[in-house]
Amino acid sequence: MTRTAKKYKFNVARFLGIVVLPLIAGALLGVAGCYYLYTRTISNIENCVIKEVSIEYGHPITLDSFFTVIPPNTKFITAVEQIDPGLLQTYDIAIDCGGHVVHSALSIVDRTAPTGKAVPYKMYAGKAPAPEELITDIFDLTAVSLSYDKGEPDLTQGGDYSIGVRLTDANGNYSVVDVPFRVIKDTEPPMIFGTRDFDVVAGKVESIAYREGVIVTDNYAVNPTLEIDNSQVDLKRVGDYDLIYRATDDVGNVTEVTVKVHVVITGRGGESSAEIRAYEEKAYKMAKDINKKILKSSDTDVVKAMKIFYWVHNNIRFVLHTPQYSNWAVAAINTFTKRYSSCYGTWAVCKAMLDAEGIENICVVRKVSKAHPNYHYWCLVKLNGEWYHCDAQKYFDGTSKAYFTFMMTDKEIINAPSDHTFEKSKYPERSTKSVQKYIDVYSGKIKSGFPYKKDG
Numbered sequence: 001m002t003r004t005a006k007k008y009k010f011n012v013a014r015f016l017g018i019v020v021l022p023l024i025a026g027a028l029l030g031v032a033g034c035y036y037l038y039t040r041t042i043s044n045i046e047n048c049v050i051k052e053v054s055i056e057y058g059h060p061i062t063l064d065s066f067f068t069v070i071p072p073n074t075k076f077i078t079a080v081e082q083i084d085p086g087l088l089q090t091y092d093i094a095i096d097c098g099g100h101v102v103h104s105a106l107s108i109v110d111r112t113a114p115t116g117k118a119v120p121y122k123m124y125a126g127k128a129p130a131p132e133e134l135i136t137d138i139f140d141l142t143a144v145s146l147s148y149d150k151g152e153p154d155l156t157q158g159g160d161y162s163i164g165v166r167l168t169d170a171n172g173n174y175s176v177v178d179v180p181f182r183v184i185k186d187t188e189p190p191m192i193f194g195t196r197d198f199d200v201v202a203g204k205v206e207s208i209a210y211r212e213g214v215i216v217t218d219n220y221a222v223n224p225t226l227e228i229d230n231s232q233v234d235l236k237r238v239g240d241y242d243l244i245y246r247a248t249d250d251v252g253n254v255t256e257v258t259v260k261v262h263v264v265i266t267g268r269g270g271e272s273s274a275e276i277r278a279y280e281e282k283a284y285k286m287a288k289d290i291n292k293k294i295l296k297s298s299d300t301d302v303v304k305a306m307k308i309f310y311w312v313h314n315n316i317r318f319v320l321h322t323p324q325y326s327n328w329a330v331a332a333i334n335t336f337t338k339r340y341s342s343c344y345g346t347w348a349v350c351k352a353m354l355d356a357e358g359i360e361n362i363c364v365v366r367k368v369s370k371a372h373p374n375y376h377y378w379c380l381v382k383l384n385g386e387w388y389h390c391d392a393q394k395y396f397d398g399t400s401k402a403y404f405t406f407m408m409t410d411k412e413i414i415n416a417p418s419d420h421t422f423e424k425s426k427y428p429e430r431s432t433k434s435v436q437k438y439i440d441v442y443s444g445k446i447k448s449g450f451p452y453k454k455d456g
Helices: 012-048 273-294 301-315 328-338 343-356 410-414
Strands: 052-056 074-076 090-097 100-109 115-118 121-124 135-139 144-148 159-169 174-184 191-193 198-201 215-217 225-229 239-248 254-264 361-365 377-383 386-396 402-408
Touching: 012 100, 115 159, 115 174, 135 159, 191 239, 191 254, 273 301, 273 328, 273 343, 301 343, 301 377, 301 386, 301 402, 328 343, 343 361, 343 377, 343 386, 377 402, 386 410, 402 410
Parallel strands: 052 100, 121 174, 198 254
Antiparallel strands: 074 090, 090 100, 115 135, 144 159, 159 174, 191 215, 225 239, 239 254, 361 377, 377 386, 386 402
């Protein structure tokens, strides 16, 4: 028996169940998987986006400011390079994250406080300075205003302080810088040295160097001011006038010193012989009172003269523009009393003191010249049997040490400071033998070995 082929009948339901439905299910599962992956990616991107971003003004705009983690293939859509980071504004920023667009609000802000350095300040007690004087090297990208952190300080008392100065920028950010203060409470007025009365001859001078020799000092002020009020002085009319020195320091402390300007006449043309003798007696009495204090009866004439000139040198200040009285005794009395004078008064007191001891002396007058148009007076004194030049006026050596001239020959006095030119024929012969190696004008002593003459 032959086998016959068995016929199979196509079954649609079975085909759908075996072939089509699995394919559809697979496709749906693929789509679902893709959708899941897509939504998961989008979710991850959205989770990484920072929706509100603030950056400090002046800083660059970069992607890392907008994401916690930057997704792949991310780039700005918004042209951020055209945004001015110096403008404090808010912008909508669009960003492409591999085909998915996200948005973020970008705010450019200022949170940085200004900086600066303190300028240590030294001042007198009083009103506080402007804060702008106290800070330097200020830095900020906006305008900065300065103020005292706790209001204007009270600086009316002396002491050391640390005072805060607040630096505030245009956006309200601020910092406080502590500035060290040294406050000086100055209540001590300046001091005036070197003032003196003035003696002038009526009508002989047009002005006086009132400021010459006057020094003003202060405990704090470097250059206190000195005003001289001579409004009451009339140099053409005889009389005694007030001259006022007024010194002021930086905070207004004032010192005033009033001296007298004695405008006098010389010559005393109407004086009688009795009046002149009275002046001379007074001058000699004043001289003897001083001689008793500085001389010994056992002193030689040389030692006595040295002590006399040494005393005058140290006790009579030299002042220009004092009168050259024709009456030497009046000049001596004034000089003994006031302890200052021109060279004429200096010579007059030397004469009085020498005369009182019986030591011969003669007044020498400088020969006036174009170089030295004023007179100068000094002494020729007969010592140790010979005539020598002696001048008590102060001179200074190269070390600024004061000295005077004593027992000099013509050659030595001509070479001494100032001009001692004189008409030699009018005076007795002077010694030509130098004794200067035995003379110590700085100590006012005669050194041992002085060549005294037996009949001197």
